[in-house]
Amino acid sequence: MKKSTYSLFIAILLAPALLFGQSKSSNDAIPSLPIPSLPLKQTTKEASAKSAEEQPSGDEDGDMIIKVNASPKKSLYKKDDKIKYSFDVKSTYKTKQEGKLSVLINTDLGDKVYEKAYNFKVGKNGSESMDISIPPQQAGFYQIKFMLNLTDYDDTVKRIFGVDPEKIKATTISKPNNFDDFWDGSKQTLSKIAPQFKVTKDIQQSTKEKDVYLIEMRSWDNALIRGWLTLPVKRPRHIPVKYRLPGYIVTMQPTMDDDEFAVFNLNVRGNGNSKDALKYHGEYNLNHIDSRDEYIYRAVYMDCVRGMDFISAYSDFFGLDMDKVAVVGGSQGACLAIVLAGLDNRVKLVTAELPLYSDLRDAIKIGPTLYPEKKSPIWMLNNYVQKNHYFTEKKLFALWDYYDPINFAPQVKCPVLLAVSLLDELCPPRCSYAMYNQLGSKKKETWVSPDLTHEVDESYYQFQYYWIKETFVLP
Known part of the structure; x- marks a missing residue:
């Protein structure tokens, strides 16, 4: 039976408001000072995303560890650059796993710009690596999905990359x-x-x-x-x-x-x-x-x-x-x-x-x-x-x-x-x-x-x- 694991861990900085107890203070208050006039302006941690190293599936028949790395590591490219990723899989399944690795790219506004599927297989207790090169894109940010569908294992890993962000x-x-x-x-x-x-x-x-x-x-x-x-x-x-x-x-x-x-x-x-x-x-x-x-x-x-x-x-x-x-x-x-x-x-x-x-x-x-x-x-x-x-x-x-x-x-x-x-x-x-x-x-x-x-x-x-x-x- 196939298994889905979505292992992008979310860490949120928006901390909840804390109850604030009134502290004991000295009664020696410093006198107020006058406020200077303000001229008007002229109008002129570590719960980090584990997406860099996906966690094992935990299935009793075997595990998969997926690593997806961009080149360069900052995931930022120029307009004429090819977008490059390495996709690495380590399997502890006792049987060979085979199927497809699909790559889908959408703009951050949801428009599809690229899609391609590759044959992918991993031997029992084996590992496999694939270098993926994607055509250059226009200035903007893009979501890329790596969708792995194998004999006993399904997983999707998501990343974001940018092209000429200063433009x-x-x-x-x-x-x-x-x-x-x-x-x-x-x-x-x-x-x-x-x-x-x-x-x-x-x-x-x-x-x-x-x-x-x-x-x-x-x-x-x-x-x-x-x-x-x-x-x-x-x-x-x-x-x-x-x-x-x-x-x-x-x-x-x-x-x-x-x-x-x-x-x-x-x-x-x-x-x-x-x-x-x-x-x-x-x-x-x-x-x-x-x-x-x-x-x-x-x-x-x-x-x-x-x-x-x-x-x-x-x-x-x-x-x-x-x-x-x-x-x-x-x-x-x-x-x-x-x-x-x-x-x-x-x-x-x-x-x-x-x-x-x-x-x-x-x-x-x-x-x-x-x-x-x-x-x-x-x-x-x-x-x-x-x-x-x-x-x-x-x-x-x-x-x-x-x-x-x-x-x-x-x-x-x-x-x-x-x-x-x-x-x-x-x-x-x-x-x-x-x-x-x-x-x-x-x-x-x-x-x-x-x-x-x-x-x-x-x-x-x-x-x-x-x-x-x-x-x-x-x-």
């Missing part, structure tokens, strides 16, 4: 004519809300090496939001800053393992210790989705700007170096980092991993073709349209064109490091590159994890560390 453009970029006026007006409205900063040292979480402060401030609609500032006790007179923004409904806690930066972790409304700043039911990203002006992400984007206001207001007090402020985020946090850099030129560097919502118009189409049952934030938007016929896709895009990171990207002038995972089922690599290719930055770079889903490989973080130090010219 990828969004199918449609629709930036509203009043986009800049809308966001300049939002910042003006925010500037009229007194931040009422409150900074309290958290004695319980502070250590001999680290000072931890609870940060509180008033933001959009006068909501009270919070975050954590962590500083090395022994630090230079001027210390660079990492401003970390949260993933989708992720609780940000103090960062205790960074000795070279002041680290400010902001919980935007509805997250972590800012959870009570937003009352909502249902999905977070559907809050006020029928209103451009009241949509949840207008307030969230302004929360991020208010966080920059805090860093600026307390730069002298804590010795924060405003010329070296790096904004860091993954998934939704990456989206927020790009948006903030487009809104606020006090951001001097961005590292963005797997940016959620980038090029939403294409992401809405790609999700159902590659991962139809992944209930990601983009799936939630798509599902809302499908279930509420009065709220059409046209209405969704009319709203999200004001919020899509791709429309903020041209205003980003600071250096950007973008990390992309090719098997990412939440943030399609095509959409990440479409946004990346719109950035106004003179210095920008990508890091690609070819065989992972919504995560990056561990070596990225070492690269990120040195990239930030090199960009900021730190010792």
Whole structure:
């Protein structure tokens, strides 16, 4: 009897929100400082995918181990390159296995571009290898399926490869004519809300090496939001800053393992210790989705700007170096980092991993073709349209064109490091590159994890560390 094994393991970075207990703090609150005026911007791990080495089938009569490797390993090609893969099988079946290996390639939008079948057989307790060469393709990202159908064994292995990703453009970029006026007006409205900063040292979480402060401030609609500032006790007179923004409904806690930066972790409304700043039911990203002006992400984007206001207001007090402020985020946090850099030129560097919502118009189409049952934030938007016929896709895009990171990207002038995972089922690599290719930055770079889903490989973080130090010219 044939057996099906689908062994692509999914690792998701979107951590559930954690219950946050109120910490014991000293009553020695640091007085609020005045907020400087903000000039308007000119409008000009390891649960990694085991797909690199498929797990054995576990059948009592025998096992199969399949390895599929791209050449080059990054699975990125130029337009005129042949796409090459090695397909290796090791069998512990006690009988010869024979049948077909079929190769099917679709675009990430679901269009078939290539199909071919090969005779394939493996001797008992044997192994077999096949080199597969595929004709060159146009710029874009593609799903390739290796479908093995043998006497007693069936399996399908999936990969994604890219061709000339730096040439990828969004199918449609629709930036509203009043986009800049809308966001300049939002910042003006925010500037009229007194931040009422409150900074309290958290004695319980502070250590001999680290000072931890609870940060509180008033933001959009006068909501009270919070975050954590962590500083090395022994630090230079001027210390660079990492401003970390949260993933989708992720609780940000103090960062205790960074000795070279002041680290400010902001919980935007509805997250972590800012959870009570937003009352909502249902999905977070559907809050006020029928209103451009009241949509949840207008307030969230302004929360991020208010966080920059805090860093600026307390730069002298804590010795924060405003010329070296790096904004860091993954998934939704990456989206927020790009948006903030487009809104606020006090951001001097961005590292963005797997940016959620980038090029939403294409992401809405790609999700159902590659991962139809992944209930990601983009799936939630798509599902809302499908279930509420009065709220059409046209209405969704009319709203999200004001919020899509791709429309903020041209205003980003600071250096950007973008990390992309090719098997990412939440943030399609095509959409990440479409946004990346719109950035106004003179210095920008990508890091690609070819065989992972919504995560990056561990070596990225070492690269990120040195990239930030090199960009900021730190010792």
